Amino acid sequence: MAGKDSGNNNSTSDNEGDLFKNTFSDVKPLVSDRVEIKKNLGLDAKTAAVRRSAASFDAVELDKGITWVEPTAQLSYRSEHTRPDILKQLKNGHIQWEASIDLHGFTIDQALQELSELIDMCCAKQIDCIRVIHGKGFSGSEQRPVLKSYCNHWLAQMPQVLAFCSAPPKDGGSGALYVLLQVE
Numbered sequence: 001m002a003g004k005d006s007g008n009n010n011s012t013s014d015n016e017g018d019l020f021k022n023t024f025s026d027v028k029p030l031v032s033d034r035v036e037i038k039k040n041l042g043l044d045a046k047t048a049a050v051r052r053s054a055a056s057f058d059a060v061e062l063d064k065g066i067t068w069v070e071p072t073a074q075l076s077y078r079s080e081h082t083r084p085d086i087l088k089q090l091k092n093g094h095i096q097w098e099a100s101i102d103l104h105g106f107t108i109d110q111a112l113q114e115l116s117e118l119i120d121m122c123c124a125k126q127i128d129c130i131r132v133i134h135g136k137g138f139s140g141s142e143q144r145p146v147l148k149s150y151c152n153h154w155l156a157q158m159p160q161v162l163a164f165c166s167a168p169p170k171d172g173g174s175g176a177l178y179v180l181l182q183v184e
Helices: 002-023 045-053 084-091 108-124 146-157
Strands: 035-037 076-078 099-102 129-133 161-166 176-181
Touching: 076 084, 076 146, 084 161, 084 176, 099 108, 108 129, 108 146, 108 176, 146 161, 146 176
Parallel strands: 035 099, 099 129
Antiparallel strands: 076 161, 129 176, 161 176
């Protein structure tokens, strides 16, 4: 009797598997030409410090001289090596972003680490335009848009960044940036 029961379970299991396969046989994965990176890693202090020390820029220098920006401020930056018309193209959305990161919920250290890793990865993969969602809300006791202010400060100092500007409303408005990267 035990032999019949185990045989029936396998038969039922096989039938369910076939039913599942048949039901979803025409399902195709979504294809996108954009890479959406959404991570919220709870890094411990030691891991964060090790990662920051391995970054391609000096994290201590990136924390000096923060200029606090208003929540609705439209941010814009162009390196001296970038033509003004390139920034205009970026602002007008003529350069499509191919990767994105949402920094909501990150600490300052985590945001710097994740942003740095994304930029390094994109440069290595020849991705020249990204979207950075920093938000524009107040955080902590600062009562000012901390991540927005830090992103504005950090990105202007990173050698891989050619230009950045606030995104149009459809992509986050003053709570997000389009960032143009120098790829080799």
